[in-house]
Amino acid sequence: MEEGYTSLPSSHLLGSVPAVITEEKKPTTSERGAAPNAKLQIFPPNNGGYQSPGTPYDGGEQTTSNWKGFFSISSYQPYFNVDSDIVVDRLISSVYPTNDFYRKIDTNPDMYGPVWITTTLVFIFAALGNCATYLIHQRYEQDVIWSFDVTYVKWAASIVYGYALLVPAAFYFLLQYLGTNASLIRLWCMWGYSLFVFIPSSLLLVIPVEFIRWIIIILAGTASSWFIYENLKVYTEESHDLMVLVASALVLQFALAIFVKVFFFV
Structure with a gap:
């Protein structure tokens, strides 16, 4: 009797539930092809923000596919797409001249810093220049x-904007003519940040002591000139004949400092 019960198949027992066999869903052709074409993002990249895989971190050029013409604001948006931490870091690097500044702006040169620096200098030279002459006047010519x-x-405005735009452009064409792979945006960026040291030094040039004023402007001019020299040396690796051009940039930057002292802070 017991043998009869045990020999019955379980599928014929009352209340038994047959096992459910699930078939594994195979990906379709479109789903299999979607993965390789997916555009992944690397976060965070070295220069902040999102960056597509394969984008060079050092020495790579920014994409120019977003260029929509000279009169389109969106064409210039990538050069102002920087946060305050990046700008502050570049400002500090310009005060302490090192040759790593060009590496920092290699993949992400910005124009936000240079525009802010030059515009600030225009108002500082105009306001503090008058203030300095007033203090000297009150001391010696009452x-x-x-x-x-x-x-x-x-x-x-003419001197600051003209210098920040025309001098880098002139050196860009000279470097291109001499066979180097120069970038106009990077030169504008570097020269703009090189002028930052004149902002704090102008505040000190208000001191109505001529000897102290000359010491301040010489120190500021030396720091700014050395900053230009250190970062332009990257082009001398291709040809040592360019050292004359780099040295001329150093002299020109120091001459700007002397001109600022003589013209605005008499």
């Missing part, structure tokens, strides 16, 4: 009536 010189604004 009998002469002093008046605010509005033309300082015009001269400051």
